[in-house]
Amino acid sequence: MHFAQYYLDCLSQASYLIGDQRTGRAVLVDPRRDIDDYLRDADEVGLRIELVIETHIHADFLSGHLELARATGATIAFGEAAATGFPIRRLRDGERIRLGAFEDGSDGESGGGSGGESGGEGVTLTVLATPGHTPESICLVIHEHADDAVPFGVLTGDTLFVGDVGRPDLLSAAGHSPCDMALRLHHSLHDKLMVLPDATRVFPAxxxxxxxxxxxxxETSSTIGDQRRLNYALQPMPESEFVRLVTAGQPATPGYFAHDAALNRDGHPLLDAAPLAALTLEEARTARDEHGAALLDCRPLAAYTHAHLTGSLHAGLATRFAEYAGSVVAPGTPIVLLADPGTEAEARLRLARIGYDRVLGHVPDPAAVLAQEPTLTTRSRRIPFDQLPSLRHQLIDVRNPAEYEAGALPGARNIPLATLVDHITELDRDRPVVLYCRSGNRSVIAAALLEAWGFADVRDVVGGYQAAVG
Structure with a gap:
C-alpha cells in the first residue's frame, strides 16, 4: 500500500493519496485546489488516480476535485446524500472500494480469482456514512489487506478530529438545526467510528x-483508542450533554464559508495559472475607487503598521492569510495585492484555495513605492494597555466567543474578526474605537477594516489580551 498525508499548515487542512502498488490503482481524498504535488507523487510511485473522494462538501477551502478530474480523468465521488451540480459517483454506506483488484476482479498478483469481497490481499476502502457535520459526510476505513482484522486506519473527514469532533452548526442557515445535526453526529461517532479497534489510526481532514x-x-493523526480516552466529546455522557457541548462556543464562521460550500457543491472554474499583472500605485487606487477593488496588504504586521496605503486592508502571509482575508474581503470582490517582492504568487495561490480568483494584479515592492508617496500612507495607531483609561472609547474584543468567555477586558464587547464586517454599522463613528485580540495580530486586521470603512479614530492594543493580563 502507498499512503501519503498532505498537510497544509496555512489552512490546517489534510488530504490523502492511497494506492495499491501491485495494481497501480489509487484514490485521492479531500484534495486542495493546486494539484501538482499529488500528480507528481502518484507518477513517481506508479499510481493512477482513478477516484477523487470528498468526505463531505467542504466550506473552509475550495476543493480540487474538478481540477483532478480534468487532469487525470478520475471520477468524483461523494457520500450518497450529496447533491451536486456535476456528475458524481455516490458512495453507499458499507460499500467497498477494492484498489487491490483490477476492474475484472482479478488481484494484483495472480491475475484472477482471489479478489473477492470476503478475501484477497489488496488495499480496500470501506465507506461509512457518518452524517452530523454535514448530511453527506462519510469516513473511509482503510485495510492494507482486505481481510486484516485491524484496519490500517480511518479517514474521518470533519466527523472526528484529533481532540475534537466536527461542528454541527455550519448548516443552520440551510434548514438543518445544530441540535439535530449534533444528534446525528453522536450516532455516527458511537455507532460507526468508536466500534473500530482501538489500534485503528485516525486521519482527520x-x-x-x-x-x-x-x-x-x-497532532495530525491519532488512534481510535487514544481518542476514546482523551477526546472530551467522546467521554461517557448523555446525548443531551453531548449536544450542549458541541453546539456551544464554536468559532465564528468566516464569511467565505458559504461561498466555498456553494462552489464545491455546484462547480467552479478551474485554477488559473496565468502570470499576475504588475500594477502601478495609481492603477491600484483606480481599481479601488472606480471598480470597488480591495487593496490587500500581505506584508508582515510590522511593515504594515509602520506605513501602509491609506484605506488598504491587511492580512499577513505569515498568519492564516486566506482565512483572515476571507473574513474582511467579500467573496467576488476584485483584489489588488501589496506584497513583498517574490511573495505575490504565494498570496494569489492562497486566495485561490478559498475561491478568491479575482486578483487583478499586484504592486511590485510596495514598501519602496509607499516611501515615495508619504501623503498617501498611514501609520497604524497602536497603544499599550495602560493608555486605555484615558480614552472615551468603544472597546471591541475580536477574538472568538470561547476566548472571550474565558476572560476579557472590562467593558469589552465581543465581535469576532470573522463577523466584524456584519456589525460595522452598529459602531459609533464619532467615538474612538479600540480593538484587541489575543496577541495583537487579528486586532490590526480589524483596525485596517474599520479604517477602510472610513472610521477616523481606530486603535488597537499592542500585545493584545496577553499583554493586558500579564
Whole structure:
C-alpha cells in the first residue's frame, strides 16, 4: 500500500493519496485546489488516480476535485446524500472500494480469482456514512489487506478530529438545526467510528487552527483508542450533554464559508495559472475607487503598521492569510495585492484555495513605492494597555466567543474578526474605537477594516489580551 498525508499548515487542512502498488490503482481524498504535488507523487510511485473522494462538501477551502478530474480523468465521488451540480459517483454506506483488484476482479498478483469481497490481499476502502457535520459526510476505513482484522486506519473527514469532533452548526442557515445535526453526529461517532479497534489510526481532514472545530490538536493523526480516552466529546455522557457541548462556543464562521460550500457543491472554474499583472500605485487606487477593488496588504504586521496605503486592508502571509482575508474581503470582490517582492504568487495561490480568483494584479515592492508617496500612507495607531483609561472609547474584543468567555477586558464587547464586517454599522463613528485580540495580530486586521470603512479614530492594543493580563 502507498499512503501519503498532505498537510497544509496555512489552512490546517489534510488530504490523502492511497494506492495499491501491485495494481497501480489509487484514490485521492479531500484534495486542495493546486494539484501538482499529488500528480507528481502518484507518477513517481506508479499510481493512477482513478477516484477523487470528498468526505463531505467542504466550506473552509475550495476543493480540487474538478481540477483532478480534468487532469487525470478520475471520477468524483461523494457520500450518497450529496447533491451536486456535476456528475458524481455516490458512495453507499458499507460499500467497498477494492484498489487491490483490477476492474475484472482479478488481484494484483495472480491475475484472477482471489479478489473477492470476503478475501484477497489488496488495499480496500470501506465507506461509512457518518452524517452530523454535514448530511453527506462519510469516513473511509482503510485495510492494507482486505481481510486484516485491524484496519490500517480511518479517514474521518470533519466527523472526528484529533481532540475534537466536527461542528454541527455550519448548516443552520440551510434548514438543518445544530441540535439535530449534533444528534446525528453522536450516532455516527458511537455507532460507526468508536466500534473500530482501538489500534485503528485516525486521519482527520483538519488540525489546530481550523474553524471547523474549537479544540483541534496540533497532532495530525491519532488512534481510535487514544481518542476514546482523551477526546472530551467522546467521554461517557448523555446525548443531551453531548449536544450542549458541541453546539456551544464554536468559532465564528468566516464569511467565505458559504461561498466555498456553494462552489464545491455546484462547480467552479478551474485554477488559473496565468502570470499576475504588475500594477502601478495609481492603477491600484483606480481599481479601488472606480471598480470597488480591495487593496490587500500581505506584508508582515510590522511593515504594515509602520506605513501602509491609506484605506488598504491587511492580512499577513505569515498568519492564516486566506482565512483572515476571507473574513474582511467579500467573496467576488476584485483584489489588488501589496506584497513583498517574490511573495505575490504565494498570496494569489492562497486566495485561490478559498475561491478568491479575482486578483487583478499586484504592486511590485510596495514598501519602496509607499516611501515615495508619504501623503498617501498611514501609520497604524497602536497603544499599550495602560493608555486605555484615558480614552472615551468603544472597546471591541475580536477574538472568538470561547476566548472571550474565558476572560476579557472590562467593558469589552465581543465581535469576532470573522463577523466584524456584519456589525460595522452598529459602531459609533464619532467615538474612538479600540480593538484587541489575543496577541495583537487579528486586532490590526480589524483596525485596517474599520479604517477602510472610513472610521477616523481606530486603535488597537499592542500585545493584545496577553499583554493586558500579564
Amino acid at each position: 483538519h488540525g489546530a487552527g481550523s474553524a471547523c472545530g474549537r479544540n483541534l490538536s496540533t
